[in-house]
Amino acid sequence: MLPRRAVAAIHPRLAVVAHDTFMVWLAWTAVSMMRWSLAPNPSPVSLFGPEVWIVIAAQGAIFWWTGLYKGLWRFASLPDLWNIAKAAVLGALVIAMALAIYNRLETVPRTVLVVYPLVLALLLGAPRLLYRYWKDSRLDFVARAPSERVLVLGAGKAGEALVRDLRRENRYAVVGFLDDNAQLRGARVHGVPVLGSIDQLPQLARETAAEMLVIAMPAANKAQMRRAVDLCEATGLPFRTVPRLEDVVAGRSSFNELKEVAIEDLLGREPVRLDWTAIRTRLAGRRVLVTGGGGSIGSELCRQVARLGVESLSVLDQSEYNLYTIEQELRRDYPDLLLNAWLGDCGDAMTCERVFAEARPEVVFHAAAYKHVPLLQGQVREAFRNNVLGTRVVAEAADRHGTDSFVLISTDKAVNPTSIMGACKRVAELFCQNFAQHSRTHFITVRFGNVLDSAGSVVPRFREQIRAGGPVTVTHPEITRYFMTIPEACQLILQAAVLGQGGEIFALDMGEPVKIRDLAEQMIRLAGKHEGSDIAIVYTGLRPGEKLFEELFHPQERYTDTAHAKIFLAQPRSMAWPLLTAQLGKAEAAVREFDQETLRRILEQLLPEFAVTEAAQDNVVTFGPR
Incomplete structure (x- = not known):
C-alpha cells in the first residue's frame, strides 16, 4: 500500500493525465467532425474506434517524452506553452506515421493533421493559464488586507519578479512602478501601472500614498544607485532594495530578498570582467x-x-x-x-x-x-x-x-x-x-x-558607532580613501x-x-537617522602614521x-x-x-x-x- 504522501502526489498527476487525454480525444474528434461536415458525402466519425485509440496512444507517448507532466499548472508560463506547442506538432507527425502504417491514412483528411495541433495546443494551454490566473487572483480576496503600499523603482525583470513574489505574500500592495524607460510609460506589469520616471519619485510617492519604496535595480551602477537612494531619502519613507546578481550567485543573498540598502551598494562598482579561462589554466x-x-x-x-x-x-x-x-x-x-x-x-x-x-x-x-x-x-x-x-x-x-x-x-x-x-x-x-x-x-x-x-576597517566601526547611538568619529574633514x-x-x-x-x-x-566624512553621513542616513540631531560626527584629528x-x-x-x-x-x-x-x-x-x-x-x-x-x-x- 502506497504511503499517504505518495498517494497525494500521484492524484494531481493522474488528474492532469486524464485532462490531457480527454483534450486529445476532443481535439481529434472535433476537428475530424468539422472537416467531414464540409465534405459533399460526409462519413460518420467513430468516437472510440481504433483510429482514435492510436491517436491517444501516440500523443500520450509524446507528452511523456517532452516532459509535459513535469510542469505545475500553478506556475504555468511561456516555456510551458512552448512545450505544449512542440508536443502538439510532434504528436501530429507521429500520429500521421502511425495511421499511415495502420490504414495508409485512408480515413484521415490531410487538413485534420494540420488543424489538430493548433486546436490541441489551445485546449491544453488555456486551462493551465486560467488555473494560474485563478490562483493568483484568489490572493487578492483573502480576509486580511495588505498592510503596506509599495512603490517599486525599476520595471525590468527584477521588478516584475519582485511584484509576483510580493503579491503572493499579501503583506504588500504594489501601487506602481517608476522607470526611466520612456517606452514603458503608461504600460502595466502584472496589472501594476508604470507611473513615471524615477525623478518623479517625491511627487508620485505622495500621490499614491506609498508607505514603502523598493529599489529593484540590481544591475545599477554606483551613480544610478546613489541617485535612487538620494531620491528615496528625500521622501522620508523607508526603503529597501533587492540583492545584486553576483550576491545571489555567491550565496550571500536570496533572489528577490528585500534588504536594507548597505553602504556597499553605494560604493560598489561596475562588475569586474576577468579572464577566467586564463586564471583556471594557471591554477587548476x-x-x-x-x-x-x-x-x-x-x-x-x-x-x-x-x-x-x-x-x-x-x-x-x-x-x-x-x-x-x-x-x-x-x-x-x-x-x-x-x-x-x-x-x-x-x-x-x-x-x-x-x-x-x-x-x-x-x-x-x-x-x-x-x-x-x-x-x-x-x-x-x-x-x-x-x-x-x-x-x-x-x-x-x-x-x-x-x-x-x-x-x-x-x-x-x-x-x-x-x-x-x-x-x-x-x-x-x-x-x-x-x-x-x-x-x-x-x-x-x-x-x-x-x-x-x-576586520577593523572603517565601515564596521561606523556601523557599530551608529548602532550605539553615536558619536561617529572621523579623523579629519578632508580625509579620503579608496575602497x-x-x-x-x-x-x-x-x-x-x-x-x-x-x-x-x-x-x-x-x-x-x-571622503570619509561623506561615508559617515551616508551611513547615518541609511540607518534612518539624521546627522547632528540623532547622531553626531566628531572629528578627532589625524592619528599617528595616517x-x-x-x-x-x-x-x-x-x-x-x-x-x-x-x-x-x-x-x-x-x-x-x-x-x-x-x-x-x-x-x-x-x-x-x-x-x-x-x-x-x-x-x-x-x-x-x-x-x-x-x-x-x-x-x-x-x-x-x-
Missing part, C-alpha cells in the same frame, strides 16, 4: 598555499581558489579561531577539495619549512600581515618581524622548494609611507622585487587600498597573478577616492596599462642586493634584542622618503565636535 590542478588564510583577504582568496579545481589548498594562519572558521567553511562547501590547515606563524622558519616540505605548493599567495596603522605605529618590532621578516622567511622557503609563483599582497600605504605599517610593507615589496632577480620563483606584488567590511569589495580585490589578485612574469608591481584600479589621502604609485614608479583595464603595472625601483640583505640581517638581530630604535633607523635608511614624511606627522591637528 596545482597546489596552492595561502598564508594569512583566515583573514579578510586571505579567506576570500581561499574561497576563490577552491572554486578553480586546484589539486590541493593549504592554509597557514596564526589565529586559531580564524583558521578553524575558514577550514570548516571550505570543508562544508568543497567536500572534494584536498585541504590542509596549518596553525602557525609565517615568520617561524621551522613552521614554513614543514609546510612547504609537506604541501609542496606551486603557487603561494602571501596575505599574512599586520595592517592596523595606529596600533603598529608604536609596535615597530612586531610590524617589522611579521610584515618584513615573515615575508622573507616565506619567500626563501618558496625559493628553496621550487615554488613557481609567489604573490605578495601589499597596500597603497606602502607608497610614500608615513606609517610603520606602510614602511614595513614597502620593504617587503623591495625584498620580493629584488629577490626575483636571484630566484627561479616568479615574485609578483599586488597593491591595492581599503576593502569594505574587512573596493573583498571579492573584487581577490579576483583582481588572481588576474594579476596570471599576468605576472616575476618582479612586477601590479596596482589595482580603485576607482574614485571617497595620511589625508593615499596613493597607488610613487612618482618614480612609471606605470603603464596591462591587458586588464583595472590592473596597472608599475616600474619597480631596484636596490643593491648586498645592501638590502645586510640591512635585513641587522634588523633580524634588532628583532631578537627588541631594539625598536635600530629598526626605525633601518626603515629610514632603506626608505629615504619615509624619514621625511614621518617627520611631517609630528604636527597633528585635532578637531572637536562638528
Whole structure:
C-alpha cells in the first residue's frame, strides 16, 4: 500500500493525465467532425474506434517524452506553452506515421493533421493559464488586507519578479512602478501601472500614498544607485532594495530578498570582467598555499581558489579561531577539495619549512600581515618581524622548494609611507622585487587600498558607532580613501597573478577616492537617522602614521596599462642586493634584542622618503565636535 504522501502526489498527476487525454480525444474528434461536415458525402466519425485509440496512444507517448507532466499548472508560463506547442506538432507527425502504417491514412483528411495541433495546443494551454490566473487572483480576496503600499523603482525583470513574489505574500500592495524607460510609460506589469520616471519619485510617492519604496535595480551602477537612494531619502519613507546578481550567485543573498540598502551598494562598482579561462589554466590542478588564510583577504582568496579545481589548498594562519572558521567553511562547501590547515606563524622558519616540505605548493599567495596603522605605529618590532621578516622567511622557503609563483599582497600605504605599517610593507615589496632577480620563483606584488567590511576597517566601526547611538568619529574633514569589495580585490589578485612574469608591481584600479566624512553621513542616513540631531560626527584629528589621502604609485614608479583595464603595472625601483640583505640581517638581530630604535633607523635608511614624511606627522591637528 502506497504511503499517504505518495498517494497525494500521484492524484494531481493522474488528474492532469486524464485532462490531457480527454483534450486529445476532443481535439481529434472535433476537428475530424468539422472537416467531414464540409465534405459533399460526409462519413460518420467513430468516437472510440481504433483510429482514435492510436491517436491517444501516440500523443500520450509524446507528452511523456517532452516532459509535459513535469510542469505545475500553478506556475504555468511561456516555456510551458512552448512545450505544449512542440508536443502538439510532434504528436501530429507521429500520429500521421502511425495511421499511415495502420490504414495508409485512408480515413484521415490531410487538413485534420494540420488543424489538430493548433486546436490541441489551445485546449491544453488555456486551462493551465486560467488555473494560474485563478490562483493568483484568489490572493487578492483573502480576509486580511495588505498592510503596506509599495512603490517599486525599476520595471525590468527584477521588478516584475519582485511584484509576483510580493503579491503572493499579501503583506504588500504594489501601487506602481517608476522607470526611466520612456517606452514603458503608461504600460502595466502584472496589472501594476508604470507611473513615471524615477525623478518623479517625491511627487508620485505622495500621490499614491506609498508607505514603502523598493529599489529593484540590481544591475545599477554606483551613480544610478546613489541617485535612487538620494531620491528615496528625500521622501522620508523607508526603503529597501533587492540583492545584486553576483550576491545571489555567491550565496550571500536570496533572489528577490528585500534588504536594507548597505553602504556597499553605494560604493560598489561596475562588475569586474576577468579572464577566467586564463586564471583556471594557471591554477587548476596545482597546489596552492595561502598564508594569512583566515583573514579578510586571505579567506576570500581561499574561497576563490577552491572554486578553480586546484589539486590541493593549504592554509597557514596564526589565529586559531580564524583558521578553524575558514577550514570548516571550505570543508562544508568543497567536500572534494584536498585541504590542509596549518596553525602557525609565517615568520617561524621551522613552521614554513614543514609546510612547504609537506604541501609542496606551486603557487603561494602571501596575505599574512599586520595592517592596523595606529596600533603598529608604536609596535615597530612586531610590524617589522611579521610584515618584513615573515615575508622573507616565506619567500626563501618558496625559493628553496621550487615554488613557481609567489604573490605578495601589499597596500597603497606602502607608497610614500608615513606609517610603520606602510614602511614595513614597502620593504617587503623591495625584498620580493629584488629577490626575483636571484630566484627561479616568479615574485609578483599586488597593491591595492581599503576593502569594505574587512576586520577593523572603517565601515564596521561606523556601523557599530551608529548602532550605539553615536558619536561617529572621523579623523579629519578632508580625509579620503579608496575602497573596493573583498571579492573584487581577490579576483583582481588572481588576474594579476596570471599576468605576472616575476618582479612586477601590479596596482589595482580603485576607482574614485571617497571622503570619509561623506561615508559617515551616508551611513547615518541609511540607518534612518539624521546627522547632528540623532547622531553626531566628531572629528578627532589625524592619528599617528595616517595620511589625508593615499596613493597607488610613487612618482618614480612609471606605470603603464596591462591587458586588464583595472590592473596597472608599475616600474619597480631596484636596490643593491648586498645592501638590502645586510640591512635585513641587522634588523633580524634588532628583532631578537627588541631594539625598536635600530629598526626605525633601518626603515629610514632603506626608505629615504619615509624619514621625511614621518617627520611631517609630528604636527597633528585635532578637531572637536562638528
